[in-house]
Amino acid sequence: MQFNEPAGETLFDNAKIVGKAHTRIDGPLKVTGQAPYAYERYDVVEGQLYGYPLGATISHGTVTAMDTAAALAAPGVRTIVTTLDVEPLALGMLNVARLFGGADVMHYHQAIAVVIAETFEQARAAASLIEVSYEQGDPADYDLDAAFERLQGSGEPDTLYGDVDAAFRDAAAVTDQMYHTPGESHQMMEPFASIVDWSDGGQLTGWISNQMINWTRGSLATTLGIDKERIRIESPYVGGGFGGKLWLRADTVLAALGSRAVGAPVKVALPRPMMMNNTTHRSATVQRIRLAANADGTLKGIWHENVSYGLPGGRGENATAQTPYFYASETMRVKNHMAEMPLPETADMRAPGEAAGLMALEIAMDEMAEALEMDPVRFRIVNDSQVNPSNPDQPYSDRNFVQCLERGAEAFGWDASRPAPGSRRDGDWLIGQGVAGAFRGALVQPSGARAAIENGKLVIETDMTDIGTGSYTILAQTAAETMGLGMEDVDVRLGNSAYPVSSGSGGQFGAVSSTSGVYAACMALRERIASDLGLDAPAFARGRILAGDVDRPLLDMTVEAVESIEWGDFMKQYQKATFGAHFVEVGVNAYTGETRVRRMLACCDAGRILNPVTARSQVIGGMVMGVGAALSEEMALDTGRGMFVNHDLAGYEVAVHADIPEQEVIFLDTLDPIASPLKAKGVGELGLCGVAAAIANAMYNATGIRLRSYPLTLDKMLDQLSDV
Amino acid sequence: MSPAINFELRRRTFIAGTAVAAVTVGMSRKAAAQTAAPVGAESTTVFLTVNGEGRELTVDNRTTLLDALREHLQLTGTKKGCDHGQCGACTCTVNGTRVNSCLSLAVMHDGDEVETIEGIGAPDAMDPMQTAFVENDGFQCGYCTPGQIQSARAVLDEIRAGIPSHVTDDLTAEITITDAEIRERMSGNICRCGAYANILAAITQVAEDQA
Numbered sequence: 036m037q038f039n040e041p042a043g044e045t046l047f048d049n050a051k052i053v054g055k056a057h058t059r060i061d062g063p064l065k066v067t068g069q070a071p072y073a074y075e076r077y078d079v080v081e082g083q084l085y086g087y088p089l090g091a092t093i094s095h096g097t098v099t100a101m102d103t104a105a106a107l108a109a110p111g112v113r114t115i116v117t118t119l120d121v122e123p124l125a126l127g128m129l130n131v132a133r134l135f136g137g138a139d140v141m142h143y144h145q146a147i148a149v150v151i152a153e154t155f156e157q158a159r160a161a162a163s164l165i166e167v168s169y170e171q172g173d174p175a176d177y178d179l180d181a182a183f184e185r186l187q188g189s190g191e192p193d194t195l196y197g198d199v200d201a202a203f204r205d206a207a208a209v210t211d212q213m214y215h216t217p218g219e220s221h222q223m224m225e226p227f228a229s230i231v232d233w234s235d236g237g238q239l240t241g242w243i244s245n246q247m248i249n250w251t252r253g254s255l256a257t258t259l260g261i262d263k264e265r266i267r268i269e270s271p272y273v274g275g276g277f278g279g280k281l282w283l284r285a286d287t288v289l290a291a292l293g294s295r296a297v298g299a300p301v302k303v304a305l306p307r308p309m310m311m312n313n314t315t316h317r318s319a320t321v322q323r324i325r326l327a328a329n330a331d332g333t334l335k336g337i338w339h340e341n342v343s344y345g346l347p348g349g350r351g352e353n354a355t356a357q358t359p360y361f362y363a364s365e366t367m368r369v370k371n372h373m374a375e376m377p378l379p380e381t382a383d384m385r386a387p388g389e390a391a392g393l394m395a396l397e398i399a400m401d402e403m404a405e406a407l408e409m410d411p412v413r414f415r416i417v418n419d420s421q422v423n424p425s426n427p428d429q430p431y432s433d434r435n436f437v438q439c440l441e442r443g444a445e446a447f448g449w450d451a452s453r454p455a456p457g458s459r460r461d462g463d464w465l466i467g468q469g470v471a472g473a474f475r476g477a478l479v480q481p482s483g484a485r486a487a488i489e490n491g492k493l494v495i496e497t498d499m500t501d502i503g504t505g506s507y508t509i510l511a512q513t514a515a516e517t518m519g520l521g522m523e524d525v526d527v528r529l530g531n532s533a534y535p536v537s538s539g540s541g542g543q544f545g546a547v548s549s550t551s552g553v554y555a556a557c558m559a560l561r562e563r564i565a566s567d568l569g570l571d572a573p574a575f576a577r578g579r580i581l582a583g584d585v586d587r588p589l590l591d592m593t594v595e596a597v598e599s600i601e602w603g604d605f606m607k608q609y610q611k612a613t614f615g616a617h618f619v620e621v622g623v624n625a626y627t628g629e630t631r632v633r634r635m636l637a638c639c640d641a642g643r644i645l646n647p648v649t650a651r652s653q654v655i656g657g658m659v660m661g662v663g664a665a666l667s668e669e670m671a672l673d674t675g676r677g678m679f680v681n682h683d684l685a686g687y688e689v690a691v692h693a694d695i696p697e698q699e700v701i702f703l704d705t706l707d708p709i710a711s712p713l714k715a716k717g718v719g720e721l722g723l724c725g726v727a728a729a730i731a732n733a734m735y736n737a738t739g740i741r742l743r744s745y746p747l748t749l750d751k752m753l754d755q756l757s758d759v
Numbered sequence: 760m761s762p763a764i765n766f767e768l769r770r771r772t773f774i775a776g777t778a779v780a781a782v783t784v785g786m787s788r789k790a791a792a793q794t795a796a797p798v799g800a801e802s803t804t805v806f807l808t809v810n811g812e813g814r815e816l817t818v819d820n821r822t823t824l825l826d827a828l829r830e831h832l833q834l835t836g837t838k839k840g841c842d843h844g845q846c847g848a849c850t851c852t853v854n855g856t857r858v859n860s861c862l863s864l865a866v867m868h869d870g871d872e873v874e875t876i877e878g879i880g881a882p883d884a885m886d887p888m889q890t891a892f893v894e895n896d897g898f899q900c901g902y903c904t905p906g907q908i909q910s911a912r913a914v915l916d917e918i919r920a921g922i923p924s925h926v927t928d929d930l931t932a933e934i935t936i937t938d939a940e941i942r943e944r945m946s947g948n949i950c951r952c953g954a955y956a957n958i959l960a961a962i963t964q965v966a967e968d969q970a
Contacts, residue, residue, distance in 0.1 A: 062893035063885060065901030066908060068836015068876035075835035110801070155830060156821040224840045224848055224902040224951050274838075274902030275951050307841040503900030503952045652896050652954060659953025684845035684949060692945040695955040 036555035039603035041708040047643065052516045053509075053713065054704075056648045060522065061272075061507045070272045073244040074228040074304050079269075080240075083230060084113060084151050086293040086303035087158035088285065089165055090144030090313055094677025095377035096172035097138045098147055106150060106164040111157030113299075115165070116292045118147040127254025127283040131349040132380045134258060134288045140169070141346060142379040143678035144312035149289040151297045175377050177674045182374035183321040183342045190370060194359040194425050197366025202336035206327035208406040214324060214395035215744040216354070218670035218679065219317040220687055221384055225274020226307055227314060231290035232300035241268045243287050246276040247539035248498040252532045254283035259291060270530040273502040273540075277660075278383035280502070281541050284314055311682035316670060317384035318343035318352040320391045324399040327366075332409050332417040334364040339396065344376040351381050356388025357474045357724075358396060360610060363420035377677055383541070385660065386720035389475050394664065394745060397471035397728030401735065410451040411732070412444050412616075415472050423610040432609040432709035435640040436472065439616040439703065443638030444470070446701055447618035456739030464622035464631075467737025471729035473615030473637070477707075477716040478544040479606075482552030483535035483599030486514065486560040488592045492526045493518055495556070499537035499549040500530045503656075504719055505649030506540070506549060512646060513550045513713070517557035519575035524590060535597055543613070543717030550645060551600040551711045559596035567594060600712070609709050613641040613721045617658070617729040623737045628749030628756050630734055632662055635726075636699040642707040642716035650718050654700045657722020663690040665727035669746050805869040809834065810878025818865045824858075825849045827865035828875060836876035836905045840949070847948035850906035850913075851875045857913035859947075876905035879912075887968065888912050891961035899952035907948045911962045914944040915969070936966045 047053050064070040071078065091098070101117045123137030132141040140147070148165055152158035176182075203209055229243040239261070245251045248268050256263040273280060286303045293301040305313055320343045327336035339358045343351030351373035358369050384390070404411035419437050423429040444451070450468065459466040484497035495514045501507045511525040518524075528534065535556075538548030564580065565573050573582035580587050620633040635658050644650045667688040670679040681687045700722075706714040727745060735741050740752045804817045809832060818827055825842070828834045828851070837860060840848030844862040851860050852874040880886035888908050891897070898904040918934050926943045927934055934940065941962050942955075950958065 058893050058896065061901070062896075062898075063882035063889075065898055065904050066876075066889040066892045067880055067882050067885065068834075068905045069882055070901055071835065072838075072902065074839075075829070077833050077835075154819055154822075155826060156819045160821070222951055224846065224900065224949065225838070226840070273900060275900040277951070304839070307843060307845075503898075505899075648896050652899055652952075652957060655956050656899060656953030659955060660951075683843060684841050685843070689949060689951060690953070690955075691947075691949055692942040692955050692958070695942070695953070698956045 036558065036598055037601050037603055038551070038712060040605060042712050042714055045712060046516065047713050050516055052512045052522065053645055054643060057508055057512060057522065057646055058648060059505060059508045060511055060527070061501065072225055072272050072274050073230065073242050073270065074302055076230050076242045079242055080232050080300045083300045083302050084153060084297060085155045085158045086149045086151050086289055086301045087162045088146050088289055088303060088305060088309065089148040089162045090309050091140045091147050092143065093140055093169045093171045094143045094175065096140050097170045098140060098167060099170050100168040101148065102166040106161040109157065109161040109164055111153040112161045113151045113153065114297045115148060115150050116296050121292065124258045124288065125260065127258045128250050129382065130254065130282060131346045134283065134285045135292065142312065142377060144309050146285040146289055146313060149293045149303065151293045151301055172377065175677055177376055177672060177677065179319055179321050179342060179344060179374065186342055186372040186374065187323065187340060190372070192368050192370045193355065194367055194369040196425060199336050199338055199366045199368045202366040203325065203327045206335045207330040208328045208403065209325065210399060210402045210406055211325040212399060212402065212743055214322040214398065216320045216391045216394050217745055218319045218672070219384055219664060219668050220311045220670055221277040221279035222684065222687060222689055223275025223277055223279055226304045226310060227280065227284050227286040228304035229287040229290040230300060230302040231287060231294045233291050233294040234298050234300060236295055237265065239266045239291060241287055243268060243270050244273050244280055245270045246273065246280045246500050246502055246541055248500065248530060248532050249536045250281070250539065251283045255287060258283060258288060268532040270500055273500055276502040276540065277385045278387065278541060279314055281383055282315070308683045311670065311679050311687065312379045315380045315382035317387070317391065318345060318381035320352050320354045322354050322395040324395055326399055326403045328403055328407055332407055332414050334362055334418050336366045337362065337364045338368045340370045342372040342374055343381065344374045344378060345381045346377070347375050349373070349381055352391050353388040354392035354395060357392050359425035360423055360612065361472065361474045362418040363424050367425060379679065386475050386723050389724050393471065393474065393725045394727045397725050398731050398743060400472070401732040402741070410453060411470050412440050412449060412451060416440055429608065429610050432611045433642065433705055433707035434612070434614060435703050435705050436614040439614055439638040439640050442701060443616040443618050443636055446638070446699065447636045449618060456736055461622060463625050465625050465737040466620065466622055467733045467735065468618070468620050469729045469731065469733030469736055471617045471725035471732060473617060473721055473725035475543055475613050475721045475724050477611040477613050477710055478542045479602050479711065480538035480544050480548045481599055481601055482538040482548040483597065484537065484553045484556035485535050485595060485597045486553070486556035487595035488590060491590045493520055493524050494526045494528065495553055496528045496534040497537045497549060497552060498530060498532055498534045499545065500540045502540045504540060504545060504653060505646060506545065508649055509546055509550055509645045510553050513553045514557050517554055518589065520578055520589065524578065535599065543720040545717065546645060546719070547711045547715050547717050548600065550713055550715065554712055555598040555600045556596055559598035560594065563596045564592065564594055606709060611710055613716050613718060615639040615721050615724065617725045619729040619733045621730060621733040621737055623734055625756065628753045630666055630747065632694070632696050632730060634697045637722060638701040638703070639718060639721055640703045640705055641718040641721055642705055642710050643714045644702045644704050645713065645715055647702065650702065651700045653719045654722035655698045657720065658698055658726050659690050659695055660723050661726020662694055662730065665730035665745065665747055667746050803866045805866055807868055808872045810874055816865065820864065820866050822865045823861050824863045824865050824868055825860040828860065834875050834877055838902055838905060840903065847910060848903045848906040850909040850948060852909060852913065857910055876908060879908070888961070888965050891964045895957045895961040895964060896954070897958040897961040898954050903948060903950045907950065907958055910945055910948045911958070914941060914962065915966055917944065
């Protein structure tokens with residue numbers, strides 16, 4: 036199905052199932068422990084052996100020797116594959132650091148061996164007996180502030196329009212500050228895990244935990260140098276990803292090599308303490324943001340420059356991602372830099388770019404509002420844009436940012452008079468409120484599915500994944516709606532490379548793309564049925580096929596169709612994004628500086644909301660991650676050893692139950708006919724965007740202390756608190 | 760078609776490695792005895808009652824209760840999130856008390872009664888807490904969920920039993936089931952998807968139904 040023009044009136048405009056609250060259809064399996072995750076697949080293949088990985092303990096350099104004699108002699112050990120046994124493996128899609136093979140070490144905890152043994156305990160014990168000799172590379176420079184100073188002003192701007200220098204010279208108010216965001220780690224609850232059966236070197240089957248079946252299948256083929264057709268991958272349940280499981284990772288490669296070497300299926304999970312340095316993370320950023328405004332509050336200039344780090348050929352974290360698109364401004368200058376550093380690979384984490392960018396930009400907006408003595412809600416409204424600010428000929432497909440701010444402010448009870456910082460108190464607690472805008476692009480990907488009537492069920496098969504996002508449920512809703520069936524009539528099967536290729540889960544494109552793909556497959560199925568029965572445009576309702584005198588049950592048939600959604604060029608005429616406004620109230624302890632979030636509200640504009648239950652969970656989940664990003668999450672870099680030291684869930688502090696207060700989510704439930712046939716957009720990353728800045732702004736409102744370096748911990752303000 | 764991986768392995772070292780492995784399988788006990796002789800037996804037979812069913816199990820002494828459940832009894836509803844007692848995904852009940860099963864060796868539990876998520880309910884016959892989690896969308900990816908549910912049930916019991924927490928103001932009064940009490944007592948169970956508000960709603964629903 037080609038999506039070549041804005042959606043007109045569709046069956047979803049009078050929907051009975053899509054857009055309605057429905058609990059997760061995979062829920063009963065998950066709450067009873069019956070949903071099988073990657074490491075738990077006793078049902079698929081007999082004789083699984085245990086693989087335990089070994090990670091390098093230098094940041095960069097070479098492995099000069101590995102003595103495996105003691106490990107090989109240890110009880111239960113069947114074989115060991117070391118990185119010196121294997122030629123450097125080719126890089127898979129968007130892998131920057133080599134996953135295995137050869138003597139070169141590019142980052143700490145890079146996999147350098149896998150021990151295959153009969154039990155987990157034997158494999159783990161033997162791995163500790165491997166003696167590794169290294170030649171450490173030259174000392175490296177990990178100073179990102181120095182990198183910013185070095186790179187600032189260099190290179191052609193990514194976005195440049197208007198006379199920026201003149202704008203800043205002639206402005207009524209100017210702000211100019213530095214902002215810091217730390218490295219962040221996905222830390223999904225299910226570790227990276229794989230069972231791979233490549234016993235005979237022929238067909239390879241992998242039961243893995245992965246967001247992108249088709250990408251990863253291709254990467255595994257490239258990495259192992261075998262034909263993609265020889266590989267089958269299953270990932271029906273994924274215990275969280277947040278972008279960390281977009282790619283092929285070492286667990287799958289080690290399980291494959293181990294299985295090939297030992298001639299039996301092998302299962303490998305990355306130990307939690309190995310995840311942070313072995314896999315990818317969100318780079319720290321150093322950002323300078325300069326704003327210039329007229330006396331009426333309209334922005335005269337935005338000047339945003341960012342640096343992050345990455346391995347050579349990597350991408351870092353582009354914290355300027357939102358800046359050319361979000362706010363209207365007479366002039367703009369935007370530049371993103373990356374400094375090369377021999378650190379673990381930096382790649383996508385939930386809302387890559389915008390998450391870190393809005394942590395800074397939305398504090399800067401608060402600072403300018405204060406300089407102008409304007410309500411920060413009003414200041415953002417004044418600078419709304421219905422077109423792409425850096426390309427005014429390109430309108431937004433649908434943008435309701437102003438309504439997000441207005442409705443959110445009303446529901447939250449926002450005090451536009453802005454009490455002076457430090458003026459509200461509840462016992463020992465200084466109380467403050469903050470606001471921030473949210474912006475995240477609305478991407479789409481081609482997405483296919485098979486729809487079939489088989490054995491009295493509507494079966495939907497696609498390699499789409501459900502990483503907690505609700506894919507099973509919204510795809511069933513889409514299929515049931517399109518075919519005129521009930522939810523109980525639909526059997527959704529996901530995460531298998533034997534099924535048609537989907538968008539996969541990432542970039543907030545999964546829900547919009549995969550529901551469109553299932554819609555396309557179901558419409559193809561309807562056409563097929565009409566053609567087989569010789570009917571002209573039959574109706575599908577209440578489980579029946581209706582046309583003239585014909586009235587027969589749909590589920591008695593046996594029929595199938597395979598189709599995908601393809602996105603037309605017309606969409607490029609528009610800028611597409613999702614929008615939101617976050618409102619937060621905090622208490623900061625006047626004596627200790629401890630910050631507690633008291634309540635949070637998000638108002639979101641993301642097109643049609645396909646299922647308010649799962650969509651709300653996505654948003655509150657993003658808000659929780661935003662609380663962690665604001666107050667506690669930070670990858671602590673050992674600049675001597677070039678590794679992150681707090682590499683477990685005791686050292687890397689994510690938000691827990693006690694950190695999370697009352698949360699409210701409002702969906703505008705708008706319709707964006709340019710976004711997809713369902714007029715929907717993704718919402719999974721929007722919930723995170725801007726949250727941390729809203730907290731920072733609330734803390735400023737509470738204390739009068741402006742923090743610009745995350746996480747916003749008490750040590751950064753304790754010396755100033757005594758004055759409050 | 761591209762060649763299979765065995766053509767890309769550095770054949771000499773690789774074959775030598777596997778040859779050694781093939782030989783050492785037979786003599787591994789002896790080799791181990793020569794290098795690091797264990798003081799006593801390396802494995803132990805324990806008797807556990809798991810979800811009401813007696814199970815005799817011979818396990819490596821290093822096997823955690825968590826791995827005994829997951830890898831020996833194939834009860835994979837109890838999850839391994841961190842294996843270090845930091846995340847709570849492995850929470851199950853031993854003799855009526857919730858524990859982090861990853862921090863406990865199986866050999867320490869001879870004669871104990873263990874209850875896992877599989878013993879609480881099944882998809883077509885869910886426990887009220889499981890039903891409440893589904894109704895309130897108290898999870899997303901589902902991986903921390905069995906541990907959350909185990910803790911949730913235990914938290915209500917602990918409050919009713921008068922066991923105080925960090926946020927209990929009056930140690931002499933009957934403890935009331937408040938949002939703060941539930942949040943505090945659930946804080947050993949991390950949910951990276953961030954379903955905390957919905958988990959609180961689920962627990963509150965069950966508490967009110969039981970009141």
